[in-house]
Amino acid sequence: xxxxxxEKYWKENIKYLIILLSIxxxxxxxxxxLLIEELNQFKIGGFKLGFWFAQQGSIYVFVILIFIYIIxxxxxxxxxxxx
Amino acid sequence: MTLQLWIWLMIGLTFSLYIGIAxxxxxxxxxxxxxxxxxxxxxxxxxxxxxxxMSAASFIxxxxxxxxIGYDGSVYLMGWTGGYVLLALLLAPYLRKFGKFTVPDFIGxxxxxxxxxxxxxxxxxxISFTYVAGQMRGVGLVFSRYLEVDINTGVVIGMAIVLFxxxxxxxxxxxxxxVAQYCVLIFAFMVPAxxxxxxxTGNPIPQLGFGSQGSDGIYLLDKLDGLSRDLGFHEYTTGExxxxxxxxxxxxxxxxxxxxxxxxxxxxTVKKVSDARKSAGWALLFIAILYTTAPAIAVFARTNxxxxxxxxxxxxxxxxxxxxxxxxxxxxxxxxxxxxxxxxADPQINELTIxxxxxxxxxxxxxxxxxWVIALLAAGALAAALSTAAGLLLVISSSISHDLIKKxxxxxxxxxxxxxAARVSAFFxxxxxxxxxxxxxGFVAAVVALAFGLAAASxxxxxxxxxxxxxxNKEGAISGMVTGLLLMLFYMTKFKFGWFGGGTEADWWFGxxxxxxxxxxxxxxxxxxxxxxxxxxxxxxEIQELVxxxxxxxxxx
Numbered sequence: 001x002x003x004x005x006x007e008k009y010w011k012e013n014i015k016y017l018i019i020l021l022s023i024x025x026x027x028x029x030x031x032x033x034l035l036i037e038e039l040n041q042f043k044i045g046g047f048k049l050g051f052w053f054a055q056q057g058s059i060y061v062f063v064i065l066i067f068i069y070i071i072x073x074x075x076x077x078x079x080x081x082x083x
Numbered sequence: 084m085t086l087q088l089w090i091w092l093m094i095g096l097t098f099s100l101y102i103g104i105a106x107x108x109x110x111x112x113x114x115x116x117x118x119x120x121x122x123x124x125x126x127x128x129x130x131x132x133x134x135x136x137m138s139a140a141s142f143i144x145x146x147x148x149x150x151x152i153g154y155d156g157s158v159y160l161m162g163w164t165g166g167y168v169l170l171a172l173l174l175a176p177y178l179r180k181f182g183k184f185t186v187p188d189f190i191g192x193x194x195x196x197x198x199x200x201x202x203x204x205x206x207x208x209x210i211s212f213t214y215v216a217g218q219m220r221g222v223g224l225v226f227s228r229y230l231e232v233d234i235n236t237g238v239v240i241g242m243a244i245v246l247f248x249x250x251x252x253x254x255x256x257x258x259x260x261x262v263a264q265y266c267v268l269i270f271a272f273m274v275p276a277x278x279x280x281x282x283x284t285g286n287p288i289p290q291l292g293f294g295s296q297g298s299d300g301i302y303l304l305d306k307l308d309g310l311s312r313d314l315g316f317h318e319y320t321t322g323e324x325x326x327x328x329x330x331x332x333x334x335x336x337x338x339x340x341x342x343x344x345x346x347x348x349x350x351x352t353v354k355k356v357s358d359a360r361k362s363a364g365w366a367l368l369f370i371a372i373l374y375t376t377a378p379a380i381a382v383f384a385r386t387n388x389x390x391x392x393x394x395x396x397x398x399x400x401x402x403x404x405x406x407x408x409x410x411x412x413x414x415x416x417x418x419x420x421x422x423x424x425x426x427x428a429d430p431q432i433n434e435l436t437i438x439x440x441x442x443x444x445x446x447x448x449x450x451x452x453x454x455w456v457i458a459l460l461a462a463g464a465l466a467a468a469l470s471t472a473a474g475l476l477l478v479i480s481s482s483i484s485h486d487l488i489k490k491x492x493x494x495x496x497x498x499x500x501x502x503x504a505a506r507v508s509a510f511f512x513x514x515x516x517x518x519x520x521x522x523x524x525g526f527v528a529a530v531v532a533l534a535f536g537l538a539a540a541s542x543x544x545x546x547x548x549x550x551x552x553x554x555x556n557k558e559g560a561i562s563g564m565v566t567g568l569l570l571m572l573f574y575m576t577k578f579k580f581g582w583f584g585g586g587t588e589a590d591w592w593f594g595x596x597x598x599x600x601x602x603x604x605x606x607x608x609x610x611x612x613x614x615x616x617x618x619x620x621x622x623x624x625e626i627q628e629l630v631x632x633x634x635x636x637x638x639x640x
Contacts, residue, residue, distance in 0.1 A: 010634050024168045028161045033330050046294040046302030051320040054157035055378040059164045059371050066171045066364040082636050
C-alpha cells in the first residue's frame with residue numbers, strides 16, 4: 001500500500017474513532033454521571049433513566065459500539081483492499 | 084443428595100475438565116507458551132478474555148458491594164466494561180498487528196530503549212503480583228467456606244491446579260481452560276439470578292426484573308428507595324460520593340482496564356487484526372452478561388435481606404442466618420435487648436453487621452434454591468478466581484523469561500532454554516502467589532485499586548501515544564511513565580498507608596479519592612510526555628515506519 005493511501009485509510013479510521021468515542025463518553029460520563037439528576041426525572045418502567053444508564057444502558061451501548069466498529073472497519077479494510 | 088456431596092461432585096467434575104484440557108493443549112514452543120501460537124479463534128478468545136477478566140471479586144464481591152452502596156456502585160459497572168471500548172478501538176488491533184508477545188515488548192521496541200522495556204516490566208510485575216495475591220486468597224476462601232477445609236489447604240489445592248495447567252500448557256493451556264471456566268462461571272452466576280428474579284418479580288430476565296413490580300404491585304427500586312430512607316440509609320438510586328469523584332474513579336477503572344497487561348496480552352493470541360477487533364467485541368458481550376446481572380442481584384438481595392431481618396424477632400430467623408453467623412460474616416448484637424433485629428444506618432442503634440461478600444454466596448440459601456445451585460455457585464467462584472490467577476501468572480512468567488532473560492540479560496538463549504525459563508518462572512510465580520494467599524499482606528484490598536491506578540498512570544498513555552502520535556520519542560514516553568507511576572504510588576501510599584505524613588479525606592487533592600487518582604496521574608503522564616517529547620529529537624526513521632506499519636492491517640490472503 002502506498003503512503004498516500006495509507007494516510008487516507010488512517011484518517012477515515014480516526015474519524016470513526018472520534019464519533020464512536022463521543023458516544024461512549026456521552027452515555028457513560030454524560031448520561032450516567034454528569035446529567036444524572038436531569039435524566040432521573042424521567043422513568044422507563046421502574047428505572048429512573050439516569051440510574052438505568054449508569055447501571056445498564058451504558059453497558060449495552062458499549063457492546064453495540066464495539067460491534068459497529070467491527071463492521072465499519074471490516075468495510076474500510078475491504079475498500080482499501082486489505083481483505 | 085447432601086450439599087457436601089454435590090459440592091465435591093461439582094468441583095471434582097470441573098477440575099478434571101481443566102486438567103484434561105491442560106494435557107490436551109500442552110505447549111511445545113515459546114510462541115505457544117506466550118500467545119497460544121496466535122491461532123485462537125475470536126469467539127474462544129472472547130470467552131477466555133472474559134474469564135481472565137472476571138475475577139473472584141467480580142463474581143463474589145461486586146454484586147454485594149453494589150447492594151450496599153447503590154448508585155455509587157455504577158463506577159465499577161461502567162468502569163470495568165467501558166475500558167473494553169478503549170481496548171477495542173485504541174489498542175487491541177494495533178498491538179496485534181505489532182505482533183510480539185508482551186506489553187514490554189511493544190514499549191521496548193516502539194521506544195527503542197531497554198530502559199523503557201525495564202520500566203514496563205517493572206510496572207507489569209507490580210500490577211500482576213498485587214492482583215494475583217487477591218485471587219489465591221479468593222480460592223482459599225471458597226474452599227474453606229464450602230468444603231470446610233482450612234483456608235490454607237484451599238490455597239494449596241488451588242495452587243496445585245493452576246501450577247499444573249499454567250506450567251504445562253502456558254497460554255495455550257490457559258486459554259482453553261479459561262473457555263471452560265467462562266462457561267462454568269456464567270452458568271453458575273445466572274442460574275440463581277434467574278430463579279430469584281422469577282420469585283420476586285415473575286420476570287425471568289434479571290436485567291428487566293429489577294425494574295419491574297413485585298407481587299405487591301410496587302416497583303422494586305421504589306420500594307428499596309423507600310426502605311433505605313426509612314432505615315436512615317441514603318436512597319438506593321442516588322449516591323453519596325461527589326460527582327467529580329465518581330467521574331474520576333470511573334475513568335481510572337476504564338483506562339486501567341485498557342492498560343492491564345494480562346488483558347492486553349490476550350489480543351496477541353488471535354490470528355489477525357480483524358480477529359483482534361472481533362474478540363474484543365465478544366469479550367465485552369460475555370462480560371456484559373455478568374455485569375448487567377450483578378446490579379439486579381444487588382437489588383434483589385438487598386430487598387430480600389431488609390424484608391427478612393428488619394424489625395423481626397431474632398428467634399424466628401431462617402436457617403441460613405444461623406449458618407452465616409457461624410462463619411462470622413454475619414453478626415447480631417442485641418444492643419437494646421428486645422430480641423428484635425434493628426438494622427439501620429445509625430451505628431449507635433444498628434445491631435446487625437453484614438459482610439458484603441455473603442450477598443452473592445448466601446443468595447441461593449436465602450431464596451431457598453436446591454442444593455445443586457449452591458454447589459454450582461462454589462464451582463463458579465473457583466472458576467472465576469483460578470482463571471484470573473492463571474492469566475496473571477502467565478504475564479509474570481513471560482515478563483521474566485521473555486522480557487528480562489531473552490531481551491536483556493541473555494539474548495542468545497535458545498528457544499528450548501527460553502521455554503524452560505518460562506516454565507520455571509511460572510512455577511516460582513505460583514509459589515510466590517500461594518505464599519501471599521496464605522499470608523495475605525494486610526494491604527491486598529488497597530493494592531488492587533492501586534493496580535488499576537498504576538496501569539492507567541503508566542501503560543495507557545505510553546501505548547496510546549505510541550500508536551497515535553508518531554512524534555513521541557523515548558525521552559517523552561519514559562519520563563511520562565515514570566512520573567505517572569511515582570505520582571500514583573505517592574498518592575496511594577500517602578492516603579492508604581499513611582506514608583509521607585498521611586492524610587484524611589479532607590486532604591484529598593481536589594476531592595479526588597485514591598481510587599480515582601489514576602485518572603489525574605494519567606493526565607499528568609500525558610502532559611509530561613508531550614512536553615519532554617518536544618524538547619528532544621524526533622524518533623528515528625525506522626520507528627516512524629514501524630508506527631505507520633502497525634496502523635494498517637496486513638493484506639490477508
